[in-house]
Amino acid sequence: MKLPAVIKRLFKRNYDAASGSPRWPAWATLSAPVAQTHAAAYLAGSRAGFAVGSTPMAASLASVYTDALFPDAPSVKLANSNRAVEQEFALWLAANTAALRLVVRSQFVNGEGLARMRVDRNGQLQLQVLNPEQLDRSINQDLANGGRIVAGVELSAQEEVIAYHILPDAVDQPFATIAPARRIPAEDVIHVFEQKVPGQRRGISELAPVLTRLHELSKLQDAMLARANTAALFGGFVQDATGQAFGDANATPPTADLSLEPGALRILPVGTTITFPTMPDTGDAPALVKVMQHEICAGVGMPYALVTGDLKDSNYSSSKLGLEAFKRRIKALRASLLVPVVIEPLYRRWALLRLLNGQASMISNATFLFPDWASIEPKKEADADVILLNAGLRSRAEIISARGRDIQDVDQEIAADHFEPKALPSASQTQETEND
Numbered sequence: 001m002k003l004p005a006v007i008k009r010l011f012k013r014n015y016d017a018a019s020g021s022p023r024w025p026a027w028a029t030l031s032a033p034v035a036q037t038h039a040a041a042y043l044a045g046s047r048a049g050f051a052v053g054s055t056p057m058a059a060s061l062a063s064v065y066t067d068a069l070f071p072d073a074p075s076v077k078l079a080n081s082n083r084a085v086e087q088e089f090a091l092w093l094a095a096n097t098a099a100l101r102l103v104v105r106s107q108f109v110n111g112e113g114l115a116r117m118r119v120d121r122n123g124q125l126q127l128q129v130l131n132p133e134q135l136d137r138s139i140n141q142d143l144a145n146g147g148r149i150v151a152g153v154e155l156s157a158q159e160e161v162i163a164y165h166i167l168p169d170a171v172d173q174p175f176a177t178i179a180p181a182r183r184i185p186a187e188d189v190i191h192v193f194e195q196k197v198p199g200q201r202r203g204i205s206e207l208a209p210v211l212t213r214l215h216e217l218s219k220l221q222d223a224m225l226a227r228a229n230t231a232a233l234f235g236g237f238v239q240d241a242t243g244q245a246f247g248d249a250n251a252t253p254p255t256a257d258l259s260l261e262p263g264a265l266r267i268l269p270v271g272t273t274i275t276f277p278t279m280p281d282t283g284d285a286p287a288l289v290k291v292m293q294h295e296i297c298a299g300v301g302m303p304y305a306l307v308t309g310d311l312k313d314s315n316y317s318s319s320k321l322g323l324e325a326f327k328r329r330i331k332a333l334r335a336s337l338l339v340p341v342v343i344e345p346l347y348r349r350w351a352l353l354r355l356l357n358g359q360a361s362m363i364s365n366a367t368f369l370f371p372d373w374a375s376i377e378p379k380k381e382a383d384a385d386v387i388l389l390n391a392g393l394r395s396r397a398e399i400i401s402a403r404g405r406d407i408q409d410v411d412q413e414i415a416a417d418h419f420e421p422k423a424l425p426s427a428s429q430t431q432e433t434e435n436d
Contacts, residue, residue, distance in 0.1 A: 112203030
């Protein structure tokens with residue numbers, strides 16, 4: 001029995017995105033997102049690493065991301081306010097800033113950051129940053145206990161990550177040993193990546209959506225440079241009808257009769273003419289470059305002005321709007337990735353080793369305060385904080401924490417400082433100064 005025509009129309013794919021239009025080739029689908037993401041991760045990471053190492057735009061993207069997400073070691077605030085422990089772990093974070101920034105940069109370029117927590121001979125915590133490709137992608141199997149291994153990540157029957165299968169050496173290391181991967185418990189490993197699809201166990205480069213644009217931008221800029229070099233080779237073509245106008249046709253300057261010099265006027269012999277070629281211009285190429293740079297910045301969620309340093313078309317409102325959106329994204333990444341996946345496991349292991357080394361003290365949950373962003377209008381923001389504080393809508397602790405400081409440190413510094421500030425001008429005096 002055939003369906004009525006009305007019912008057939010109800011099941012028709014009326015969305016252009018789901019149509020059979022030639023604009024949508026058969027390969028332009030993500031029908032198996034987890035498998036396709038895992039399959040593309042290695043090549044995308046390799047190309048992203050090449051782009052970051054060889055193109056200015058990609059290098060700037062990686063630097064801006066790393067500097068924003070982990071600009072410096074955060075300060076530590078414990079629930080039990082143990083200042084000695086807070087300062088001790090803050091110093092450990094500061095000493096390992098380079099390693100932690102490397103993990104963040106690897107997460108951006110390769111799609112995932114990988115590190116191992118180890119103990120040195122003195123019983124102190126040591127952070128060993130690994131190449132993400134040491135996590136063996138070739139291991140994929142089902143386990144007898146109902147668990148499985150996906151691209152080197154071992155899962156329990158409840159889909160919890162319980163171990164990682166890591167190669168002893170990176171494959172690109174000189175004299176790397178040919179040895180099978182070792183099973184390392186998940187408690188000893190830091191594996192940070194941004195999950196794009198449910199079920200994803202390995203990360204893919206943050207540059208993956210814009211890698212093609214970066215490659216095409218690099219080729220466009222090379223072509224523009226070649227065109228400019230060609231245009232700089234300005235010269236003329238002399239046509240000698242008699243063949244005897246110049247006796248040194250094969251000579252070179254300065255002995256040649258003809259030369260092209262700035263501002264020079266030459267009289268050609270009878271029977272000769274000179275023509276000049278039409279030199280190529282850049283056309284709308286600079287505008288196209290800027291459009292492509294805007295697309296790349298939008299694809300990775302970064303402000304164009306921060307990545308390129310081009311502030312020509314920026315004003316206070318647009319700059320602040322773009323920066324605020326970027327700050328919200330960075331804060332979200334810190335809350336979802338950096339702190340729970342990287343810093344808190346390090347703190348728990350550091351606290352455990354401290355306890356085992358005989359430095360017993362009750363260590364509670366910690367809060368990590370990152371350095372505040374540089375202010376565009378510090379006076380306006382300070383005035384707004386004072387107004388909200390006096391209105392009872394914000395506390396000093398909240399304002400100081402938003403600036404990446406701890407209120408106890410600030411109060412101690414103020415108490416130890418014998419400087420007496422001068423009286424602030426009144427509101428009427430400030431208004432008169434502004435009117436002048």
